[in-house]
Amino acid sequence: MSAGLGVILGQTKNLFSYNTKSLLLRYVQTSENVNPKKYTASILLPQTKFPSRISGKKRVDMDKYLLEILKDITIRSKIIRGQRVHFIPGWDCHGLPIEMKALISLKESAMNLTSVEIRQKAQKYANEAISQQRDVFMSWGIMADWKESGCYFTHHTSYVINQLRQFITLYEKGLVNRDFKPVYWSPSSRTALAESELEYNEQHVSKSATIRLLLDVLPPALESLKGHPVYALTWTTTPWTLVANEAIAFAEDVKYCVAEDSEMNFYIVAENLLNKIQEKIGILKPSITITGTELRGGRYLQPITGLSSPFVPGSHVTTAKGTGLVHIAPGHGMDDFLIGLANKLPVLSLVDENGCYTADAGPDLVGLNVLNEGGKAILNKIQSNVVHTENYQHSYPYDWRTKEPVIVKASKQWFINTSALKQQALDSLQNVSVYPVCNSASSTNSLTQQVKMRPYWCISRQRVWGTPIPVLYYRDTGDIITNRDWNERLCHLMQKYGLDCWWELPIEKLAGKKLLRELGVDASELERGQDILDIWFDSGISWSTVLPDGKADLYLEGIDQFTGWFQSSLLTSIALQGAAPYKSLFAHGFAVDDKGHKMSKSLGNVIDPEEVTRGGEDLKKKPAYGVDTLRWWVASHGTQHTLVPVTEKLLKGSAESVQKLRLIFRFLLGALHPYPCDTPIEPEYHYLDKYLLHQLYHYDKRIETLYSNYEYHNACRVIIHFVANTVSALYCHLIKDRLYCNSINSSHRAGAVDVISEILAVLTRSLAPILPHLAEEVWLHHPDNLASVPLFHSAHNLPKDWDQPSVAKVIENALDIKAAITKLATINTWELAATITLNPAQYSIVTALQKDESSTTSQLCELFQLSAITLIAKDGIEDAVIDLKPIEKSLCARCYRYPEPQPGKLCARCDDIISHLST
Structure with missing residues (x-):
């Protein structure tokens, strides 16, 4: 393994340690006659206040602080690319689960409650649950306007009135009817x-x-x-x-x-x-x-x-x-x-x-x-x-x-005639994209089969916590009474008296004089319907309330929604506007324990997300992993499998991934520390610098494609691989000599710092959709962000001229040779000189990094981390022939790269830097 300054600071594991003790120790080992302390101040070590680790209460406090400037993976990935996103959070507030939860504590006394009393208790429970859930979503850094005016709720008057109007439209079209048909019936829920x-x-x-x-x-x-x-x-x-x-x-x-x-x-x-x-x-x-x-x-x-x-x-x-x-x-x-x-x-x-x-x-x-x-x-x-x-x-x-x-x-129920909608619904799915791409075929087939197999859709439920089906009945025959004019009257009554008026007002008030006159009946001959609308109709009609044009770019939910929301939204939209309400669907998996069991309180295998982010009562036993760790786990595991294991092992692995990224960002931020310089410096870029920009350009394109296809698990994989290998192990490792030991006004050092700035800008934005807290924390510590401007308020476009295949060809050929050198070397490579014989084709490529036949200062020496290289061209060979020999002199006591001219002396570069510092 090659050494040099990288070995002085430690290899990848200690890449981000800024303690100079390791440097001093190495200087002493280098030359017994030299006092290395006098050179310490001349080394341009990374400096930043960005912490290497945040844990425990500090992690929780930092998450709270960052909430004020944070906004979610899909939405963030669009915004960071300059797209405008409309995201309106919504809650399905009706239904039996809420009604049961609201009544469960009342036990036998619940049997004596009126319909209105049950509704009031259910509404109170729903509102409390909404408040708690909204706080949690906000704490996870999910971007939205979380004020009540920025959300929709299916139990709000405006939403219910819209449902009543959509119902009557379906009724007028003959797509809704009441019939005696078999349905799934729950005796326990009645x-x-x-x-x-x-x-x-x-x-x-x-x-x-x-x-x-x-x-x-x-x-x-x-x-x-x-x-x-x-x-x-x-x-x-x-x-x-x-x-x-x-x-x-x-x-x-x-x-x-x-x-x-x-x-x-x-x-x-x-x-x-x-x-x-x-x-x-x-x-x-x-x-x-x-x-x-x-x-x-x-x-x-x-x-x-x-x-x-x-x-x-x-x-x-x-x-x-x-x-x-x-x-x-x-x-x-x-x-x-x-x-x-x-x-x-x-x-x-x-x-x-x-x-x-x-x-x-x-x-x-x-x-x-x-x-x-x-x-x-x-x-x-x-x-x-x-x-x-x-x-x-x-x-x-x-x-x-x-x-x-x-x-x-x-039983007598209300049904939507899905047979009349099936073919148009199936045709519309031909134009709907399904993500993730890896599961799109099976997911599309699943939805298609569900629609094909569905004979009819029962939309009535025998409860009170929901939207009433707006119909009256003749008491003696059970015949239906409803029309658009009367439905509008009901909407006005609800706006005036509230939604409970359906259960509170007498029949004569509900029906109104006009309807009673048209029917020629007395109010005593009529009765109100006792059924409410299915919660899937409730949620399935959301497109007509929320979407200005009735069509969303994306519907995102769990895979179970192929039989639920995805399907109910499709059928209602086909019935009412003749088209699907979405351009694309995204279906994620569901969390299970390490044995593949669905999480359940009764099984005791539930892992509370709040405990993951904030930790348990004993932070030593249940550490606060933070919001980003939870989000990284979701992104890494939630999109490629139907059953997503959530275990301590996986959470710990996610935390370690986030920590690795943090350490690399700390190094990049430290490298940008603005050392004082008297005059502006024009950066000079090495081939390695241009290669990194080339790689960065293609990395950015790849990440953009993965986000566009909602392949978040692959985005995580690409981010970690690129950062750990291309950025850290390759680029940061190879430029440390330039970064630490060149002079402040070195154009070569300025080139490396410039590239690091670009790396930081691209990387921060690429992981911001998944790790928004880390990204914002990095941005707040960026030396150029003097006004503490949020990351999302800044734009960064990559120039096309970063894409240089010819540069990539040179570096990649050289890296192949470097790999062979690494295998042969048994000591620090800076203490070696090499004679490398290449075939003419290789020679013509590699000489872009070293013009002279022999050199001690070429870019090839920097890349190979050798003290001297001699290049020879020779016909008839396929692979490089490498001859390594130890140098005869010791290495410079300051940079530990160049041979010293004589014992106790610095190399020419370091001597020049120290001389200028002393004057």
């Missing part, structure tokens, strides 16, 4: 849920049952079995739905086997599932093979009512498990419902909002919970039809708030 409000429990266990259903009408293909009992075998994990069974579905292209048991009963089952069925119910002897289409015309006896029901085709039927025949309950399944529509089957739902059978289910079932005793009661009721039962572990939907299982049941 409301309908969207797919995005579910989480799937992989450990859920159901009592599955294989049921035989006796055919009362044989299809023509099975006429030969007339007079024998023929059964269809079906398998279900929800036996409770058999009460609403209306058909059996088959797959048209599947081969079915009719097999006989020992008692001369015949069973219809998918041929490839026969062996598995036999494991459950015993030996079956295959008799007849038919296709699914040949089951048309067959009918069976419904197991509860005994009524005759049909066989129907079902595109969702597979032979992956079960029997290949699926029992259909149109009131309890989305696919079942569509099959019911196609075959004009009744839609029967005998389950109430608590998940219990209604009286219509029969006196022996009424009041039973369908997921518990209700299912057991059904199996007991049809015991003769049950041929096998087992506990079956499978993925099952749960209410993500209450962590309780949900059911599918038909």
Whole structure:
């Protein structure tokens, strides 16, 4: 490893140590007859007040101080490039989670609250949460106008009124209607849920049952079995739905086997599932093979009512498990419902909002919970039809708030007709860019598939904390009453009396004389709707409130929003303005622990971001890493994976990365220390200086591209690699002799200082979007920033003439030779002289750094850190031939680079500097 002054100060590890003791110690070792202390003042060491490390309370205090001038990664990366960014923070303030949180402490007493009282408590809870979250976002250095006027809130009057107007537009277009359809229903929350409000429990266990259903009408293909009992075998994990069974579905292209048991009963089952069925119910002897289409015309006896029901085709039927025949309950399944529509089957739902059978289910079932005793009661009721039962572990939907299982049941709800919007929505996605680029194909496909598969969108919820669906109903018929004029009246009432007026005002006041006169009814004949709008409609309509032109450059959220906000925004925008509300989407991953588990308070694996930035009660055990460490972790790990581990090890690694950058910035700032000089100096640039500017130019372009593509993890990687290698290990290491030991008025030193200034300007801006606190702290310590102007108030454009491929070719060829020298050297390279033989092509390139055949002061000597170099050109060789020999003299006691002319004397350069200083 080459030495010189770099070794004096220590290599990379101690590159930023400014203590002169190591220098003095080296001088003493260099020459016993020289007193090195007299040269100390002549060494131009870096000087800066920028601290090498900030930790503990100082870290927290510095973060607080920098907040006054700080503004976030995506937004900052745009602003630093001179773009104008409009970012309006918003809060989804409605919904069941907030309503539940507000009521949870009240326990039983919450049951006695009026709708308005519940809303007031929910609003109080929401406002407190907003205040806390806003303070946290501000503490993380996220750029925005955080005043209330600069944000949007879905529970504010103006936002709600906009929703009411958008709803009535959808209603007038025929895209919204009320219907009796199956939806996900949470008995624990007593409301309908969207797919995005579910989480799937992989450990859920159901009592599955294989049921035989006796055919009362044989299809023509099975006429030969007339007079024998023929059964269809079906398998279900929800036996409770058999009460609403209306058909059996088959797959048209599947081969079915009719097999006989020992008692001369015949069973219809998918041929490839026969062996598995036999494991459950015993030996079956295959008799007849038919296709699914040949089951048309067959009918069976419904197991509860005994009524005759049909066989129907079902595109969702597979032979992956079960029997290949699926029992259909149109009131309890989305696919079942569509099959019911196609075959004009009744839609029967005998389950109430608590998940219990209604009286219509029969006196022996009424009041039973369908997921518990209700299912057991059904199996007991049809015991003769049950041929096998087992506990079956499978993925099952749960209410993500209450962590309780949900059911599918038909009920009167409001729906958006997504079928009418699908194709236009899919077409619009062709023009939407999805980031990060590494995940764009799968992410785009995910959203496309979600839109394709969605049959309809239930936008009504059975709660009070939200935006009311603006409709009235006739009490006796349930028919709907609403129109634009009345909707506008409601908007004016809300502006005048507040949003709670929907629940507070009497019907005659809500309806108004004009509407009552037009309808020719008395107010007592009407009732207000009790449903609120789905929170996904709430948030999905935000584009119409926030965006001046109805279109954003970017929507940024977690990957789960492909089923949530990304999709709801797309569908509402297509419905209302015929185009997507965004030009691009950015989807990030979610934090998990080191075992890949989702973070949960119940598991005790949550790492609080505030604890990361501010530390715990005991800062020794839970250190304050600061805002920048948290942001570096987010940028490094949050964009390339769907599950993002957050562990102490990764946080510590992020802290170490930030610390490395801090130390390098400290050196760069110190190198810019303005030593007093009597006359202006015109910088003279070495090839190495021009090479660094060339590299800096391309680094800046690369970083700009990565930010533009939202590849923040790659930006972090490029920043660290460039700073640690090109800037620190290469450039800063090689210019230290010029920087420390040349005279103050040296044009060569001025060139290096000028380049360091450019490095600092580019690097600071390149990492400012990710590490805004560090960037601003660096900028505040910059010698040129005398007025403490924030970094974002200063511009810096890179000239095109920095891009010099010819310079890069020279330096890169020379660095290849330097690598070979480093391998050969066994002592400090400044104590070596080299004869280097090159082929003519290499020679013509390298001589740009050394014009003379032999030199002790050339740029090549500086680059190779050799005391003397002789270059020879020779044909017929491929690689450089290097001959290293120790110099005969000792090195200069001041610079430890050039050989001294005689013992105890300084080299010519140092002697000249000391002479001028003494005069």
